[in-house]
Amino acid sequence: MKHFILILALAFSTFAEAQRPENHEKFTPSQRVILQAKKMQLDLELTDKQVSQLVEIFKNSPRPEYPKKSGEQTPEANYQKHLDRLDRQLALQKEVKSVLNEAQFQTWKSRQHSKKNRMAQHHGKRPMPANRSKKH
DSSP: OOOHHHHHHHHHHHHHHHOSSOOOOOOHHHHHHHHHHHHHHHTOOOOOOHHHHHHHHHTTTTOOOOOOOOOOOOOHHHHHHHHHHHHHHHHHHHHHHHSSOOHHHHHHHHHHHHHHHHHHTTOOOOOOOOOOOOOO
């Protein structure tokens, strides 16, 4: 019986390993920008002019390259990284808002929020409420 359970466990682990993709598709930054703009065009019914403006915005706001975690980061470095990320998000939001009309922008904002919730659930965190009003 012990051998049967061992063989069964080994078979399941081998089967699970076979299900993983060998290679995730890695896109170049310009390919990611174009894909992101095309997805937004589908979701928000953008004009060609809006798409080209968004492509330029996304090309001019690349992802920063942070060093891999090598030991403990200082609280100050961690704080600065979060501050930089939030500043980039605010700048991007302001530029995107200048391109989209009000209805498109509201839809885009709600999709951004739902994307954060999906990521939080994927990482085992509690999803954020839709209206985060602070009560004092």
